[in-house]
Amino acid sequence: MPHLAVADIRAIPFAKLRQSGIEYMVFDKDNCLTAPYLDVVHTEFLPAWENCLDVFSPKQSRAVEAALGVRVLRHAVKKPGCGPEVIEAFGNVCPGKIAVVGDRLMTDVALANFNGMMGIWTRDIITTKGDNAAA
Numbered sequence: 001m002p003h004l005a006v007a008d009i010r011a012i013p014f015a016k017l018r019q020s021g022i023e024y025m026v027f028d029k030d031n032c033l034t035a036p037y038l039d040v041v042h043t044e045f046l047p048a049w050e051n052c053l054d055v056f057s058p059k060q061s062r063a064v065e066a067a068l069g070v071r072v073l074r075h076a077v078k079k080p081g082c083g084p085e086v087i088e089a090f091g092n093v094c095p096g097k098i099a100v101v102g103d104r105l106m107t108d109v110a111l112a113n114f115n116g117m118m119g120i121w122t123r124d125i126i127t128t129k130g131d132n133a134a135a
Contacts, residue, residue, distance in 0.1 A: 002109045002121035009033065009101065010048040012120060014055040017099055022118060024090050025056050028079075028102035031125040042126050079107040083115030 030036040095116035102108020112119030
């Protein structure tokens with residue numbers, strides 16, 4: 001079960017999350033930030049994304065990272081089993097300081113739940129076009 005269920009990232013209270021102790025945000029990219037397999041933030045989500053960046057101030061970039069303005073965590077183990085990699089990527093911080101945002105309960109939210117992180121489920125997806133329904 002998610003700790004928070006929202007329609008999409010526009011409904012995530014980033015400042016309140018930060019005030020409540022969340023220090024790191026992990027996003028599933030496809031259908032949460034971008035249309036599947038695209039590397040640009042969905043136009044309607046830009047103000048919310050910029051709000052998140054203001055609140056959590058990212059510092060690194062590469063290909064997708066340059067397009068989105070954040071570091072991309074590449075995990076060797078598929079979700080939900082990549083929890084240790086996520087925690088290690090943030091310097092082995094307390095998992096309770098990490099929020100995972102995703103559109104899939106059995107992978108994204110399960111990743112959060114299995115590892116003591118906050119799970120935020122985005123109920124509405126951007127598009128089914130190009131989406132991997134089996135994932």
